Amino acid sequence: MTSQPSILILYTGGTIGMIKDNKTGAYKPFDLDNLFKVIPALELFNFDIESYCFDPIMDSSNMSMSFWGKIVDVIEKNYEAYDGFVVLHGSDTMAYTASALSFMLQNLNKPVILTGSQLPLGMIRTDGRENLITAIEIAAATEDETPIVPEVCIYFENQLFRGNRTHKFNAQNFEAFRSPNYPALANAGVNIDYNRNAIHKPNFKKLKVYKNLDNNIAILKLYPGISEKIIRSILNIEGLKAVIIETYGSGNAPNYQWFLQTIEEAIKMDIIIANVTQCQVGVVEMGKYETSINLREIGVISGNDITTEAAITKLMYLLGNLKNREQVIKLFETSITGEMTIQ
Numbered sequence: 173m174t175s176q177p178s179i180l181i182l183y184t185g186g187t188i189g190m191i192k193d194n195k196t197g198a199y200k201p202f203d204l205d206n207l208f209k210v211i212p213a214l215e216l217f218n219f220d221i222e223s224y225c226f227d228p229i230m231d232s233s234n235m236s237m238s239f240w241g242k243i244v245d246v247i248e249k250n251y252e253a254y255d256g257f258v259v260l261h262g263s264d265t266m267a268y269t270a271s272a273l274s275f276m277l278q279n280l281n282k283p284v285i286l287t288g289s290q291l292p293l294g295m296i297r298t299d300g301r302e303n304l305i306t307a308i309e310i311a312a313a314t315e316d317e318t319p320i321v322p323e324v325c326i327y328f329e330n331q332l333f334r335g336n337r338t339h340k341f342n343a344q345n346f347e348a349f350r351s352p353n354y355p356a357l358a359n360a361g362v363n364i365d366y367n368r369n370a371i372h373k374p375n376f377k378k379l380k381v382y383k384n385l386d387n388n389i390a391i392l393k394l395y396p397g398i399s400e401k402i403i404r405s406i407l408n409i410e411g412l413k414a415v416i417i418e419t420y421g422s423g424n425a426p427n428y429q430w431f432l433q434t435i436e437e438a439i440k441m442d443i444i445i446a447n448v449t450q451c452q453v454g455v456v457e458m459g460k461y462e463t464s465i466n467l468r469e470i471g472v473i474s475g476n477d478i479t480t481e482a483a484i485t486k487l488m489y490l491l492g493n494l495k496n497r498e499q500v501i502k503l504f505e506t507s508i509t510g511e512m513t514i515q
């Protein structure tokens with residue numbers, strides 16, 4: 173590691189670099205080609221900061237699996253040359269991208285910090301300036317020549333979170349993200365206080381990237397009144413390999429006969445059915461209530477306290493890289509990169 177930390181900023185788009193369209197008044201992506209012009213304070217860092225701008229840059233609502241592959245490519249190609257990476261990204265799907273990257277970049281021993289903002293950098297009250305500056309500082313932070321945060325994280329409004337534990341919960345406030353089931357990895361005030369016990373330790377192994385993802389997965393959110401017709405049509409989608417059922421409370425679902433029978437039929441057709449709670453805080457405990465005992469008995473697997481964002485990207489990764497269904501199930505119920513709490 174050099175004495176002057178080197179940071180690569182990957183710019184994917186998002187509000188942080190947007191401008192208002194004169195005609196429509198809507199925010200649209202804008203080329204952030206010279207970050208130093210926009211934030212002259214970056215020059216004050218004694219860091220070697222370079223940036224990589226994707227083409228096209230986008231509102232993160234347009235994020236895709238192939239774009240995740242491009243982000244992974246840039247990190248992989250530049251992995252040895254930089255000490256840390258900052259990914260500028262729209263906040264809308266940032267939790268999905270952070271979750272996906274945490275599975276696609278295994279044996280990660282360098283920081284990959286995603287950040288963005290609720291107001292563009294060009295606006296006086298922007299939150300982007302602080303978010304970007306502190307994200308860079310965290311990406312460059314070392315102790316005994318080892319990165320302090322060698323994992324995929326989201327930094328937003330003074331808090332650093334494990335990426336695959338986050339969820340965007342607020343569309344208006346600067347404090348847009350939460351990590352409901354895992355503590356913040358750092359809090360930035362006058363000092364940046366790292367929660368060292370919660371942060372991954374580096375394993376010093378060689379980075380391994382996984383770009384094959386499989387999206388033959390559906391998310392089925394339960395609600396009172398959901399009909400058999402709707403559930404059957406989802407479970408009959410051609411090529412479907414897995415379904416995440418967003419259940420109630422601690423993993424409960426209706427115990428009507430038609431419901432359980434439809435799910436059981438899908439499992440017999442080798443479709444993986446995973447139970448993830450609609451609640452933001454807490455864990456799936458199949459068997460706690462009568463309305464979840466049957467789910468476990470027919471072979472529904474538990475998402476534990478995983479977020480929906482991490483569950484879908486984890487299944488994309490597992491199905492894209494493993495042929496054996498039993499292995500996918502086993503690893504889904506295991507914590508791969510700290511995305512779930514195993515009691």
Ligand code: ASP
Pocket residue numbers: 185186187188230231232233261262263264265288289290
């Ligand atoms: N729509 C924007 C995006 O996700 C919102 C943001 O950046 O905060 O790209």
